[in-house]
Amino acid sequence: MSKATTGTVAGAVLALTLAGPARAAAPVPAPLKATVSHWWTSGGESAAIRQFADAFNRAGGQWIDQAVAGADQSRASTINRIVGGNAPVAAQFNTSRQFRDIVDQGLLNNLDDVAARGNWDNILPRTIIDAIKVDGHYYAAPVDIHMPAWFFYSKAAFARAGIKAEPATFDEFMQHLDLLKRAGLIPLAFGGQVWQEKILFDAVFALVGGPALYLKIYRDRDVRAVHSPAFRDVLVKFRRLRAYTDPGAPGRNWNDATALVVSGRAGVQIMGDWAKGEFTTAGQVAGREFGCFPGFGPKAPYVVAGDAFVFPKTGKPHVVRAQKLLATVMTAPGPQAEFSARKGSIPIRPDVDMSKLDLCARKGIEIMADKSRQLPNTEMLLDPDLNGALQDVLTNYWNRDDTPERAQQAFAQAMKDNTW
Known part of the structure; x- marks a missing residue:
């Protein structure tokens, strides 16, 4: 080692000595x-x-x-x-x-x-x-x-069926389903699973029956309201939608139903806004390839979940x-x-x-700012046992040749059997 090198090393050692003992790096905390x-x-x-x-x-x-x-x-x-x-x-x-x-x-x-x-x-x-x-x-x-009651629709399917605007009423929505059927499309993309049947029913209930009847039954457990003509009308309109689903609906996952709308094979899906993630993943943009509306009219209730x-x-x-x-x-x-x-x-x-x-x-977000339009979803109002019992009633009514009157009776009985 040369003298120059020796001097350099010695200087470095002196500098370290003057600086005090070396400090170990602080340990990185475990995640x-x-x-x-x-x-x-x-x-x-x-x-x-x-x-x-x-x-x-x-x-x-x-x-x-x-x-x-x-x-x-x-x-x-x-x-x-x-x-x-x-x-x-x-x-x-x-x-x-x-x-x-x-x-x-x-x-x-x-x-x-x-x-x-x-x-x-x-x-x-x-x-x-x-x-x-x-x-x-x-x-x-x-x-x-x-919000579990959004309507998502394929712009291409609507154009093929000659539909030029979103429906303003439930009856107009039914007319649109007829147009989609005549165009050779699946009018209503649907997954025949118990929870999906309940989501569809509650969407119809909130929009057709209205918030007052919805709360009277789900929040107040008013059995008399279950037997009312207004609730019977909700059941009838709910069951009418079954004719617009396809034979492959039973057991279908919700995202597979969404895929039918994404591909333009189906016209509409009534589903929670989580369905938008499937459109996004497919590269589609709201307002361009697909449309969305949360009900009919400017004051439709917004079901919160x-x-x-x-x-x-x-x-x-x-x-x-x-x-x-x-x-x-x-x-x-x-x-x-x-x-x-x-x-x-x-x-x-x-x-x-x-x-x-x-x-x-x-x-x-704009609708949520209007507190008068916020409507709790049923899982916020019912305990799981009662919610499950009502799901069973509705899936039986949806899938069997039953009358709305018998469905009303079964609905009321489920409420009586699961009081708390």
Whole structure:
């Protein structure tokens, strides 16, 4: 080694000595792992929930995806895991009474501190708060506002059938279905599954029967109203729609029904706004390839639904931190905007960037501003047992040669048998 090199090395050592002992780099904290159970498995749904996963990972978490196809199956899996001591960190439920039992049993952590920081009391719609706040405590993080009674239609199919404008009344809608049938198209894209039959019925109920009758029966449990001529008319109009579905409808998944509209093989689908994610995934744009309307006339009721995540009870501090980080990320303005743009829903909060939202979502946000048009969906008003019993009544009526009078009687009996 030369003298010059020796001097350089010595100088470097002196400099290090004067600077004091070397400090080890600060350890990088381990990511907060979170197993997240949900049922979003279609193309549009998967793209949407990926926005939450990416945002959580960027915030210091590690999202471990546990998708279970089918809402009922996913919820049952979650409850079994909670009871069995192997609960996920977070799990999806609808914004409803579905998780009330596990709240009552003390099996969920509350999110009061997250809600306070996020000002949930002031920014969330009352219909959402009423579903997720129990005895003064928040037990779920809402992630979207869905409206399950949207009408989505193929512009190409309408043009082929000679339909020039959206229907202004239910009777005009039926006339449009006739035109679509005569044009050789499937008029009504439909999936014959129990929950889809209930969504279709409730859309007809809200629009034909009106909010007053809807609330009198679903909220007030008025059995006399079930036997009314007005409710019979709802049942008759609901059943008439069956003639406009195709033979392949029974058992069809909702997204496969949406694909019929996307391809132009079918004219209309009555489905929640999550269906827009399928149009988006196919590269279609609202107002260009497909249209959407939330009912008939400027004051049609807007049925409010949604999804939320609950956080099973745990005493492990790192799991609690992961839960609170998840709840904070999922309800933050940025992830809300990205998620909603892909899911088809509208954000739970008004202070998000709306520029990425489509025509249908902007319509929904405008309607939600009118509180008089907000109508809770049945899962916010009924406990799961009664909701399930009424679903069974309606699927029997839809699929069998039954009379509306017998359906009224069965509906009333289900309400009597499942009072609480």
